[in-house]
Amino acid sequence: MGRPGVVMANGGDEGADGAPRRGRPRSIETTNAILQSAYALMATTGLAATTIDAIARHSSVSKMTIYKWWPSREALLIDAFLHHAAQMLPLPHASSGSPAARARRHAAAYAEALQGEFGKVQLAVISECISKTGSAELFYARYLQFRRDALIEMIAAGQNDGSILAEAPPQDLYDAIYGSLFYRYVFGIAPITPAYARTLVDLVLRPKS
Structure with missing residues:
Protein backbone atom coordinates (compact mmCIF):
# COMPACT_ATOMS: atom_id res chain seq x y z
CA MET A 1 0.00 0.00 0.00
CA GLY A 2 1.39 3.38 -0.95
CA ARG A 3 1.66 6.22 1.50
CA PRO A 4 0.22 9.72 0.82
CA GLY A 5 2.69 12.01 -0.85
CA VAL A 6 5.51 9.47 -1.10
CA VAL A 7 7.05 7.53 -3.95
CA MET A 8 5.31 4.26 -4.80
CA ALA A 9 7.14 1.07 -5.68
CA ASN A 10 6.21 1.38 -9.36
CA GLY A 11 7.83 4.81 -9.63
CA GLY A 12 4.56 6.73 -9.58
CA ASP A 13 3.18 8.68 -6.66
CA GLU A 14 -0.01 9.31 -4.76
CA GLY A 15 -1.84 12.51 -3.99
CA ALA A 16 -2.97 13.57 -0.53
CA ASP A 17 -6.17 11.55 -0.99
CA GLY A 18 -4.23 8.36 -1.78
CA ALA A 19 -5.25 8.31 -5.46
CA PRO A 20 -2.45 7.93 -8.05
CA ARG A 21 -1.50 11.19 -9.70
CA ARG A 22 -1.26 11.40 -13.45
CA GLY A 23 1.71 12.74 -15.31
CA ILE A 34 13.96 16.88 -0.98
CA LEU A 35 13.05 14.72 2.02
CA GLN A 36 16.62 14.51 3.30
CA SER A 37 17.09 18.26 2.90
CA ALA A 38 13.86 19.01 4.75
CA TYR A 39 14.83 16.78 7.67
CA ALA A 40 18.40 18.10 7.80
CA LEU A 41 17.13 21.67 7.94
CA MET A 42 14.58 20.85 10.65
CA ALA A 43 17.30 19.18 12.74
CA THR A 44 19.93 21.89 12.31
CA ILE A 55 14.44 23.26 1.13
CA ALA A 56 14.59 24.08 -2.59
CA ARG A 57 18.01 25.71 -2.19
CA HIS A 58 19.38 22.91 -0.01
CA SER A 59 18.16 20.13 -2.31
CA SER A 60 18.79 21.98 -5.60
CA VAL A 61 15.21 21.21 -6.63
CA SER A 62 12.82 23.84 -7.91
CA LYS A 63 10.01 25.14 -5.73
CA MET A 64 7.60 24.33 -8.55
CA THR A 65 8.53 20.64 -8.26
CA ILE A 66 8.11 20.64 -4.49
CA TYR A 67 4.71 22.34 -4.65
CA LYS A 68 3.63 19.88 -7.35
CA TRP A 69 4.47 16.87 -5.22
CA TRP A 70 3.27 18.02 -1.78
CA PRO A 71 -0.08 19.66 -0.98
CA SER A 72 1.39 21.76 1.85
CA ARG A 73 4.58 22.55 3.75
CA GLU A 74 3.24 20.60 6.73
CA ALA A 75 2.73 17.50 4.57
CA LEU A 76 6.31 17.76 3.31
CA LEU A 77 7.72 18.14 6.83
CA LEU A 89 13.15 3.05 13.50
CA PRO A 90 12.14 0.36 11.01
CA LEU A 91 9.06 -1.64 11.89
CA PRO A 92 10.05 -5.00 13.41
CA HIS A 93 9.97 -7.94 11.00
CA ALA A 94 7.99 -11.05 11.91
CA SER A 95 11.08 -13.23 11.58
CA SER A 96 13.03 -11.28 14.21
CA GLY A 97 11.64 -12.98 17.31
CA SER A 98 8.45 -13.24 19.35
CA PRO A 99 5.97 -10.34 19.31
CA ALA A 100 7.01 -9.34 22.85
CA ALA A 101 10.72 -9.42 21.97
CA ARG A 102 10.09 -7.29 18.89
CA ALA A 103 8.01 -4.86 20.96
CA ARG A 104 10.85 -4.54 23.51
CA ARG A 105 13.42 -3.78 20.81
CA HIS A 106 11.25 -1.25 19.02
CA ALA A 107 10.17 0.57 22.18
CA ALA A 108 13.78 0.67 23.40
CA ALA A 109 14.93 2.10 20.06
CA TYR A 110 12.16 4.71 20.19
CA ALA A 111 13.13 5.70 23.73
CA GLU A 112 16.74 6.15 22.66
CA ALA A 113 15.75 8.13 19.55
CA LEU A 114 13.64 10.51 21.63
CA GLN A 115 16.77 11.67 23.45
CA GLY A 116 18.35 13.04 20.27
CA GLU A 117 17.36 15.25 17.36
CA PHE A 118 14.66 12.76 16.36
CA GLY A 119 12.60 13.59 19.45
CA LYS A 120 12.97 17.34 18.96
CA VAL A 121 12.00 17.15 15.29
CA GLN A 122 8.99 14.93 16.01
CA LEU A 123 7.67 17.30 18.66
CA ALA A 124 8.28 20.32 16.41
CA VAL A 125 6.42 18.75 13.47
CA ILE A 126 3.44 17.79 15.64
CA SER A 127 3.37 21.32 17.09
CA GLU A 128 3.46 22.79 13.58
CA CYS A 129 0.50 20.66 12.51
CA ILE A 130 -1.52 21.69 15.53
CA SER A 131 -0.70 25.39 15.11
CA LYS A 132 -1.56 25.38 11.41
CA THR A 133 -4.58 23.08 11.30
CA ASP A 149 -1.60 -0.30 12.91
CA ALA A 150 1.44 -2.50 12.19
CA LEU A 151 2.49 -2.64 15.84
CA ILE A 152 -1.08 -3.24 17.03
CA GLU A 153 -1.25 -6.19 14.63
CA MET A 154 2.02 -7.49 16.09
CA ILE A 155 0.64 -7.29 19.65
CA ALA A 156 -2.58 -9.01 18.57
CA ALA A 157 -0.53 -11.83 17.04
CA GLY A 158 1.20 -12.32 20.40
CA GLN A 159 -2.16 -12.48 22.17
CA ASN A 160 -3.41 -15.02 19.65
CA ASP A 161 -0.40 -17.33 19.98
CA GLY A 162 -0.39 -17.05 23.78
CA SER A 163 3.01 -15.37 24.11
CA ILE A 164 1.39 -12.12 25.34
CA LEU A 165 -0.87 -12.62 28.36
CA ALA A 166 -2.38 -9.10 28.60
CA GLU A 167 -6.06 -9.31 27.68
CA ALA A 168 -6.82 -5.65 26.93
CA PRO A 169 -7.49 -4.62 23.30
CA PRO A 170 -4.16 -4.50 21.44
CA GLN A 171 -4.67 -0.85 20.49
CA ASP A 172 -4.99 0.06 24.17
CA LEU A 173 -1.79 -1.85 24.96
CA TYR A 174 0.06 -0.03 22.18
CA ASP A 175 -1.17 3.35 23.43
CA ALA A 176 -0.18 2.48 27.00
CA ILE A 177 3.41 1.83 25.90
CA TYR A 178 4.05 4.57 23.36
CA GLY A 179 1.72 7.08 24.97
CA SER A 180 3.63 6.71 28.24
CA LEU A 181 7.00 7.15 26.53
CA PHE A 182 5.90 10.26 24.64
CA TYR A 183 4.14 11.73 27.69
CA ARG A 184 7.28 11.36 29.81
CA TYR A 185 9.40 12.84 27.02
CA VAL A 186 7.19 15.89 26.42
CA PHE A 187 6.92 16.85 30.07
CA GLY A 188 10.36 15.70 31.18
CA ILE A 189 8.84 13.72 34.03
CA ALA A 190 11.66 11.20 34.27
CA PRO A 191 14.60 10.03 32.18
CA ILE A 192 13.56 7.77 29.33
CA THR A 193 16.02 4.98 28.74
CA PRO A 194 15.93 1.86 26.58
CA ALA A 195 15.95 -0.19 29.80
CA TYR A 196 12.87 1.66 31.05
CA ALA A 197 11.11 1.09 27.71
CA ARG A 198 11.79 -2.65 27.84
CA THR A 199 10.50 -2.83 31.42
CA LEU A 200 7.38 -0.89 30.39
CA VAL A 201 6.68 -3.31 27.56
CA ASP A 202 6.88 -6.28 29.95
CA LEU A 203 4.66 -4.50 32.47
CA VAL A 204 1.99 -3.73 29.86
CA LEU A 205 2.10 -6.85 27.68
CA ARG A 206 2.87 -9.43 30.39
CA PRO A 207 4.80 -11.73 28.04
CA LYS A 208 4.74 -15.42 28.83
CA SER A 209 8.03 -16.45 30.42
Missing part, protein backbone atom coordinates in the same frame (compact mmCIF):
# COMPACT_ATOMS: atom_id res chain seq x y z
CA ARG A 24 5.41 12.03 -15.21
CA PRO A 25 6.44 9.68 -12.36
CA ARG A 26 8.56 11.13 -9.62
CA SER A 27 12.29 10.66 -9.59
CA ILE A 28 13.18 8.67 -6.48
CA GLU A 29 16.56 10.39 -6.34
CA THR A 30 14.97 13.85 -6.45
CA THR A 31 12.30 12.90 -3.92
CA ASN A 32 14.92 11.59 -1.51
CA ALA A 33 16.97 14.76 -1.93
CA THR A 45 18.17 25.23 11.77
CA GLY A 46 14.76 24.63 13.35
CA LEU A 47 11.28 24.44 11.95
CA ALA A 48 10.77 28.15 11.34
CA ALA A 49 13.81 28.27 9.05
CA THR A 50 12.72 25.16 7.14
CA THR A 51 10.78 26.98 4.46
CA ILE A 52 10.03 25.71 0.97
CA ASP A 53 12.58 28.23 -0.32
CA ALA A 54 15.24 26.85 2.02
CA ILE A 78 5.78 15.08 8.00
CA ASP A 79 6.94 13.02 5.03
CA ALA A 80 10.53 14.09 5.68
CA PHE A 81 10.17 12.91 9.27
CA LEU A 82 8.53 9.67 8.09
CA HIS A 83 11.38 9.09 5.62
CA HIS A 84 13.97 9.48 8.38
CA ALA A 85 11.99 7.41 10.89
CA ALA A 86 11.66 4.53 8.42
CA GLN A 87 15.45 4.32 8.34
CA MET A 88 16.09 4.99 12.02
CA GLY A 134 -5.88 23.00 14.88
CA SER A 135 -5.16 19.29 15.33
CA ALA A 136 -2.52 16.60 14.84
CA GLU A 137 -4.78 14.72 12.41
CA LEU A 138 -2.46 15.35 9.45
CA PHE A 139 0.50 13.90 11.37
CA TYR A 140 -1.57 10.86 12.33
CA ALA A 141 -2.82 10.26 8.79
CA ARG A 142 0.55 10.69 7.06
CA TYR A 143 2.89 9.18 9.66
CA LEU A 144 1.48 7.52 12.75
CA GLN A 145 -1.51 5.51 11.54
CA PHE A 146 0.41 3.05 9.36
CA ARG A 147 3.08 2.41 12.02
CA ARG A 148 0.53 2.20 14.85
Whole structure:
Protein backbone atom coordinates (compact mmCIF):
# COMPACT_ATOMS: atom_id res chain seq x y z
CA MET A 1 0.00 0.00 0.00
CA GLY A 2 1.39 3.38 -0.95
CA ARG A 3 1.66 6.22 1.50
CA PRO A 4 0.22 9.72 0.82
CA GLY A 5 2.69 12.01 -0.85
CA VAL A 6 5.51 9.47 -1.10
CA VAL A 7 7.05 7.53 -3.95
CA MET A 8 5.31 4.26 -4.80
CA ALA A 9 7.14 1.07 -5.68
CA ASN A 10 6.21 1.38 -9.36
CA GLY A 11 7.83 4.81 -9.63
CA GLY A 12 4.56 6.73 -9.58
CA ASP A 13 3.18 8.68 -6.66
CA GLU A 14 -0.01 9.31 -4.76
CA GLY A 15 -1.84 12.51 -3.99
CA ALA A 16 -2.97 13.57 -0.53
CA ASP A 17 -6.17 11.55 -0.99
CA GLY A 18 -4.23 8.36 -1.78
CA ALA A 19 -5.25 8.31 -5.46
CA PRO A 20 -2.45 7.93 -8.05
CA ARG A 21 -1.50 11.19 -9.70
CA ARG A 22 -1.26 11.40 -13.45
CA GLY A 23 1.71 12.74 -15.31
CA ARG A 24 5.41 12.03 -15.21
CA PRO A 25 6.44 9.68 -12.36
CA ARG A 26 8.56 11.13 -9.62
CA SER A 27 12.29 10.66 -9.59
CA ILE A 28 13.18 8.67 -6.48
CA GLU A 29 16.56 10.39 -6.34
CA THR A 30 14.97 13.85 -6.45
CA THR A 31 12.30 12.90 -3.92
CA ASN A 32 14.92 11.59 -1.51
CA ALA A 33 16.97 14.76 -1.93
CA ILE A 34 13.96 16.88 -0.98
CA LEU A 35 13.05 14.72 2.02
CA GLN A 36 16.62 14.51 3.30
CA SER A 37 17.09 18.26 2.90
CA ALA A 38 13.86 19.01 4.75
CA TYR A 39 14.83 16.78 7.67
CA ALA A 40 18.40 18.10 7.80
CA LEU A 41 17.13 21.67 7.94
CA MET A 42 14.58 20.85 10.65
CA ALA A 43 17.30 19.18 12.74
CA THR A 44 19.93 21.89 12.31
CA THR A 45 18.17 25.23 11.77
CA GLY A 46 14.76 24.63 13.35
CA LEU A 47 11.28 24.44 11.95
CA ALA A 48 10.77 28.15 11.34
CA ALA A 49 13.81 28.27 9.05
CA THR A 50 12.72 25.16 7.14
CA THR A 51 10.78 26.98 4.46
CA ILE A 52 10.03 25.71 0.97
CA ASP A 53 12.58 28.23 -0.32
CA ALA A 54 15.24 26.85 2.02
CA ILE A 55 14.44 23.26 1.13
CA ALA A 56 14.59 24.08 -2.59
CA ARG A 57 18.01 25.71 -2.19
CA HIS A 58 19.38 22.91 -0.01
CA SER A 59 18.16 20.13 -2.31
CA SER A 60 18.79 21.98 -5.60
CA VAL A 61 15.21 21.21 -6.63
CA SER A 62 12.82 23.84 -7.91
CA LYS A 63 10.01 25.14 -5.73
CA MET A 64 7.60 24.33 -8.55
CA THR A 65 8.53 20.64 -8.26
CA ILE A 66 8.11 20.64 -4.49
CA TYR A 67 4.71 22.34 -4.65
CA LYS A 68 3.63 19.88 -7.35
CA TRP A 69 4.47 16.87 -5.22
CA TRP A 70 3.27 18.02 -1.78
CA PRO A 71 -0.08 19.66 -0.98
CA SER A 72 1.39 21.76 1.85
CA ARG A 73 4.58 22.55 3.75
CA GLU A 74 3.24 20.60 6.73
CA ALA A 75 2.73 17.50 4.57
CA LEU A 76 6.31 17.76 3.31
CA LEU A 77 7.72 18.14 6.83
CA ILE A 78 5.78 15.08 8.00
CA ASP A 79 6.94 13.02 5.03
CA ALA A 80 10.53 14.09 5.68
CA PHE A 81 10.17 12.91 9.27
CA LEU A 82 8.53 9.67 8.09
CA HIS A 83 11.38 9.09 5.62
CA HIS A 84 13.97 9.48 8.38
CA ALA A 85 11.99 7.41 10.89
CA ALA A 86 11.66 4.53 8.42
CA GLN A 87 15.45 4.32 8.34
CA MET A 88 16.09 4.99 12.02
CA LEU A 89 13.15 3.05 13.50
CA PRO A 90 12.14 0.36 11.01
CA LEU A 91 9.06 -1.64 11.89
CA PRO A 92 10.05 -5.00 13.41
CA HIS A 93 9.97 -7.94 11.00
CA ALA A 94 7.99 -11.05 11.91
CA SER A 95 11.08 -13.23 11.58
CA SER A 96 13.03 -11.28 14.21
CA GLY A 97 11.64 -12.98 17.31
CA SER A 98 8.45 -13.24 19.35
CA PRO A 99 5.97 -10.34 19.31
CA ALA A 100 7.01 -9.34 22.85
CA ALA A 101 10.72 -9.42 21.97
CA ARG A 102 10.09 -7.29 18.89
CA ALA A 103 8.01 -4.86 20.96
CA ARG A 104 10.85 -4.54 23.51
CA ARG A 105 13.42 -3.78 20.81
CA HIS A 106 11.25 -1.25 19.02
CA ALA A 107 10.17 0.57 22.18
CA ALA A 108 13.78 0.67 23.40
CA ALA A 109 14.93 2.10 20.06
CA TYR A 110 12.16 4.71 20.19
CA ALA A 111 13.13 5.70 23.73
CA GLU A 112 16.74 6.15 22.66
CA ALA A 113 15.75 8.13 19.55
CA LEU A 114 13.64 10.51 21.63
CA GLN A 115 16.77 11.67 23.45
CA GLY A 116 18.35 13.04 20.27
CA GLU A 117 17.36 15.25 17.36
CA PHE A 118 14.66 12.76 16.36
CA GLY A 119 12.60 13.59 19.45
CA LYS A 120 12.97 17.34 18.96
CA VAL A 121 12.00 17.15 15.29
CA GLN A 122 8.99 14.93 16.01
CA LEU A 123 7.67 17.30 18.66
CA ALA A 124 8.28 20.32 16.41
CA VAL A 125 6.42 18.75 13.47
CA ILE A 126 3.44 17.79 15.64
CA SER A 127 3.37 21.32 17.09
CA GLU A 128 3.46 22.79 13.58
CA CYS A 129 0.50 20.66 12.51
CA ILE A 130 -1.52 21.69 15.53
CA SER A 131 -0.70 25.39 15.11
CA LYS A 132 -1.56 25.38 11.41
CA THR A 133 -4.58 23.08 11.30
CA GLY A 134 -5.88 23.00 14.88
CA SER A 135 -5.16 19.29 15.33
CA ALA A 136 -2.52 16.60 14.84
CA GLU A 137 -4.78 14.72 12.41
CA LEU A 138 -2.46 15.35 9.45
CA PHE A 139 0.50 13.90 11.37
CA TYR A 140 -1.57 10.86 12.33
CA ALA A 141 -2.82 10.26 8.79
CA ARG A 142 0.55 10.69 7.06
CA TYR A 143 2.89 9.18 9.66
CA LEU A 144 1.48 7.52 12.75
CA GLN A 145 -1.51 5.51 11.54
CA PHE A 146 0.41 3.05 9.36
CA ARG A 147 3.08 2.41 12.02
CA ARG A 148 0.53 2.20 14.85
CA ASP A 149 -1.60 -0.30 12.91
CA ALA A 150 1.44 -2.50 12.19
CA LEU A 151 2.49 -2.64 15.84
CA ILE A 152 -1.08 -3.24 17.03
CA GLU A 153 -1.25 -6.19 14.63
CA MET A 154 2.02 -7.49 16.09
CA ILE A 155 0.64 -7.29 19.65
CA ALA A 156 -2.58 -9.01 18.57
CA ALA A 157 -0.53 -11.83 17.04
CA GLY A 158 1.20 -12.32 20.40
CA GLN A 159 -2.16 -12.48 22.17
CA ASN A 160 -3.41 -15.02 19.65
CA ASP A 161 -0.40 -17.33 19.98
CA GLY A 162 -0.39 -17.05 23.78
CA SER A 163 3.01 -15.37 24.11
CA ILE A 164 1.39 -12.12 25.34
CA LEU A 165 -0.87 -12.62 28.36
CA ALA A 166 -2.38 -9.10 28.60
CA GLU A 167 -6.06 -9.31 27.68
CA ALA A 168 -6.82 -5.65 26.93
CA PRO A 169 -7.49 -4.62 23.30
CA PRO A 170 -4.16 -4.50 21.44
CA GLN A 171 -4.67 -0.85 20.49
CA ASP A 172 -4.99 0.06 24.17
CA LEU A 173 -1.79 -1.85 24.96
CA TYR A 174 0.06 -0.03 22.18
CA ASP A 175 -1.17 3.35 23.43
CA ALA A 176 -0.18 2.48 27.00
CA ILE A 177 3.41 1.83 25.90
CA TYR A 178 4.05 4.57 23.36
CA GLY A 179 1.72 7.08 24.97
CA SER A 180 3.63 6.71 28.24
CA LEU A 181 7.00 7.15 26.53
CA PHE A 182 5.90 10.26 24.64
CA TYR A 183 4.14 11.73 27.69
CA ARG A 184 7.28 11.36 29.81
CA TYR A 185 9.40 12.84 27.02
CA VAL A 186 7.19 15.89 26.42
CA PHE A 187 6.92 16.85 30.07
CA GLY A 188 10.36 15.70 31.18
CA ILE A 189 8.84 13.72 34.03
CA ALA A 190 11.66 11.20 34.27
CA PRO A 191 14.60 10.03 32.18
CA ILE A 192 13.56 7.77 29.33
CA THR A 193 16.02 4.98 28.74
CA PRO A 194 15.93 1.86 26.58
CA ALA A 195 15.95 -0.19 29.80
CA TYR A 196 12.87 1.66 31.05
CA ALA A 197 11.11 1.09 27.71
CA ARG A 198 11.79 -2.65 27.84
CA THR A 199 10.50 -2.83 31.42
CA LEU A 200 7.38 -0.89 30.39
CA VAL A 201 6.68 -3.31 27.56
CA ASP A 202 6.88 -6.28 29.95
CA LEU A 203 4.66 -4.50 32.47
CA VAL A 204 1.99 -3.73 29.86
CA LEU A 205 2.10 -6.85 27.68
CA ARG A 206 2.87 -9.43 30.39
CA PRO A 207 4.80 -11.73 28.04
CA LYS A 208 4.74 -15.42 28.83
CA SER A 209 8.03 -16.45 30.42
